[in-house]
Amino acid sequence: MTYREPVTTSQLRHHGDVDAEPGLLDFAVNVRGAGPPPWLRDRLVAALDRLGRYPSAADDLAARRAAAARHGRRPEEVLVLAGAAEGFALLPALRPRLAAVVHPGFTEPEVALRTAGIPVHRVLTDAADGHRLRPDAVPADADLVVLGNPTNPTSVLHPAAAVRALARPGRVLLVDEAFADAVPGEPESLAGDATTAGLVVLRSLTKTWALPGLRAGYALGAPSLLDRLAAGRPPWPVGVLGLEAVRACCEPAAVAEARRAAEALVADRDWLVTALAALPGVQLQLPAAGPFLLLRVSAGARVRAALRAAGIAVRRADTFPGLTEDHLRVAVRPPAQSAVLVAALAEALAPVAAEPAAPKEVVPNTAVPNTEAAKTAVRPDVGAGAGYGAGVGQETRS
Numbered sequence: 560m561t562y563r564e565p566v567t568t569s570q571l572r573h574h575g576d577v578d579a580e581p582g583l584l585d586f587a588v589n590v591r592g593a594g595p596p597p598w599l600r601d602r603l604v605a606a607l608d609r610l611g612r613y614p615s616a617a618d619d620l621a622a623r624r625a626a627a628a629r630h631g632r633r634p635e636e637v638l639v640l641a642g643a644a645e646g647f648a649l650l651p652a653l654r655p656r657l658a659a660v661v662h663p664g665f666t667e668p669e670v671a672l673r674t675a676g677i678p679v680h681r682v683l684t685d686a687a688d689g690h691r692l693r694p695d696a697v698p699a700d701a702d703l704v705v706l707g708n709p710t711n712p713t714s715v716l717h718p719a720a721a722v723r724a725l726a727r728p729g730r731v732l733l734v735d736e737a738f739a740d741a742v743p744g745e746p747e748s749l750a751g752d753a754t755t756a757g758l759v760v761l762r763s764l765t766k767t768w769a770l771p772g773l774r775a776g777y778a779l780g781a782p783s784l785l786d787r788l789a790a791g792r793p794p795w796p797v798g799v800l801g802l803e804a805v806r807a808c809c810e811p812a813a814v815a816e817a818r819r820a821a822e823a824l825v826a827d828r829d830w831l832v833t834a835l836a837a838l839p840g841v842q843l844q845l846p847a848a849g850p851f852l853l854l855r856v857s858a859g860a861r862v863r864a865a866l867r868a869a870g871i872a873v874r875r876a877d878t879f880p881g882l883t884e885d886h887l888r889v890a891v892r893p894p895a896q897s898a899v900l901v902a903a904l905a906e907a908l909a910p911v912a913a914e915p916a917a918p919k920e921v922v923p924n925t926a927v928p929n930t931e932a933a934k935t936a937v938r939p940d941v942g943a944g945a946g947y948g949a950g951v952g953q954e955t956r957s
């Protein structure tokens with residue numbers, strides 16, 4: 560399978576919602592359930608009565624207080640956002656000279672930075688060492704480093720100490736923790752870390768609370784950094800419903816519910832891992848900490864088409880830098896749904912099970928039209944990732 564570096568905005572802007580066409584059983588989008596739980600829906604419905612006025616400073620403060628209390632921070636260290644995605648869109652306001660983005664990872668930070676003309680260095684982690692972080696692969700002069708923890712799409716959870724080791728004087732370290740609440744106890748989260756200089760943590764309500772349509776999240780960091788991020792925002796950037804959602808989802812009862820959901824997810828993921836590991840021709844990226852798994856198969860495009868024909872949507876993964884057409888990402892669902900995926904995948908793989916997954920061949924992306932690629936200097940770091948030792952992750956073949 561040929562590896563082609565995804566560089567165009569349309570490639571990088573591909574997300575699972577595009578794969579999840581109506582009518583398909585959705586394993587492409589990593590949202591838990593079809594909508595928010597009744598108690599949260601009720602809170603939002605009650606907040607509708609406040610739509611007749613602008614969101615107030617008191618609404619904003621109440622949301623920030625709740626998020627601060629949830630993470631042991633001060634309200635001044637919270638910036639409520641219209642989803643974690645807004646946090647990426649604000650990054651150019653920091654005016655970085657060189658950004659390093661850890662890949663394969665969520666692609667929107669790179670899109671936001673490149674669109675603003677900021678040079679982006681791709682730091683590629685490697686399946687060979689479990690996609691482990693290598694601080695030395697990050698250019699010393701990068702004054703902004705972006706990574707996800709746990710990482711989408713690899714589902715790798717980096718140790719907090721390895722993430723913290725990326726901090727440097729004069730550098731902003733942005734950790735996207737959109738999926739952190741899917742990990743029971745959040746052992747590697749830096750959300751409560753108020754001492755690492757330059758650290759900004761992004762959190763999302765989208766996944767655990769099934770609120771992708773609302774757009775709600777927040778950033779945690781030093782007040783001076785948050786002020787710089789927010790400088791160019793329009794007035795009232797987060798509506799009454801978004802503020803209410805942050806407040807509600809940060810209350811202790813919600814945090815306890817999220818933890819129970821995370822524990823249930825572990826059991827569901829164990830089930831899916833066991834079932835997929837029994838399929839010949841499937842390589843799994845393990846261990847996995849997120850509500851999704853990264854798979855590698857042979858003839859990935861054909862397998863994806865066969866799944867689609869069987870009524871199942873999975874996330875193509877070749878739009879993530881460092882991955883290929885043979886990589887697929889699947890959401891973890893309860894076993895009754897996962898069994899449908901596993902059966903369809905077994906059928907789709909049957910004709911190719913005998914073929915081993917081909918090694919990755921790296922092709923420099925000279926064929927990409929220059930219009931988008933030339934906007935910024937993208938410095939692919941294809942060889943990064945080797946030599947960091949084993950232990951954090953492992954790739955199994957079965």
Ligand SMILES: Cc1ncc(COP(=O)(O)O)c(C=O)c1O
Pocket residue numbers: 574641642643644645665707710711735737738762763764765771774775776
């Ligand atoms: C890793 C990651 N970070 C951030 C986001 C965006 O989150 P939000 O919906 O809060 O903007 C996504 C959405 O898919 C994601 O996968």
